[in-house]
Amino acid sequence: MNGTTSIKDGQIEAGPELNREKIEKGNTFFVRPTIRMPLTTKSDNVLQIDRFSSTWRGILTIQYTKDNTKTSGKISRKSINGQFEYGSSEFKYYPTGTKTNEFKSTESSYAFELKCIGFYTKGAAYAKQFSPQIRLRYSYDWKAATEVGVVNLPNGNGVVTTTNMAIDGPSAKPTFSPAFSLQIYSGKGSFSYSPTLYYDFTGKKNTNDPFNNLNRLRLESWIFFYPLIKDNSNIKIGITPFFSIRTAGTDDFNKIEYGGMITVKFGTTFLQFF
């Protein structure tokens, strides 16, 4: 049994990890229940838990891996990963447009995720490496309403200002997001390639059914560069164009959206994508 802790994007995540391994047979299994909470003081990485701590998320992860690699010949492994998330968040909003008239609501969000990841290579110099990856995710996530500017009364000098605040209460949309990605390394050079396809089904507000509303298809084609920096292994620098097309329903975006993305990932390998 091990422990796991991480701080990412202003959130701290911690919990035990229970392992059961039969490495000689290529089997590994773990269960990792963790809790994720926002840091109280981000600059000092401090989490304070008290009666005001109303936002949290519990995550249960289970993973099984079967690795068939022997002393010689091809290298192959498959893993299946299931994750369940459940959390509670408090939202504040001001329907009358004044900070003195504050409304609060606490809502529960949840998500299920299933990932299957394979890895195949000949186990030889300059051999191609492949990692097909599938992810299925359903989420019912509450989000705060977009803040709008509320006009304040003029001050003594007649200056009119605005204050940004959420007028509407939070809302949740169910989303089902299947995705497929193929990680490819040609066996030569410091680059790998990851063509990726997402198809997002987004349901109507405050319903559980993600189908029969908005659908979007998204294509990405990542190129990752692995720099050779001593004592800083497993750094990936990625860049991709993206292309997103609305295939059903309506949303606030254009029918066809496109652009690019850049990322830098630390402590991650060719296999980690979703």
Next chain:
Amino acid sequence: MAKRKKISLSIEATRDFTLTLEPIAGGLTMFYAFINGVKVIQSDGTKKRTWSGKIPDAQVQVKIRVVGIDSASFKLGIDLPGTADDQSLTLKLHGGYYETDITL
């Protein structure tokens, strides 16, 4: 964390042995280590991996296989107290792969 596994490497396993594989630079995808054909390390290359246990007095074959990107480098550590204390080698992949056989 060092792992001590009760696997049958031979009838009389009496010598203490520690094997480590540690990423140094570049993309290290998988580390594998086998002792007399028995897999003892099977982990991604994100951090230092260690196996500690007892090996037989008789000749022992250690096989290392590492998969990664291009010429990524890693450190192979061998600790056989009384014979070869804390020996380490920094090795480079060749075309995204490295393998070696060591006889102890």
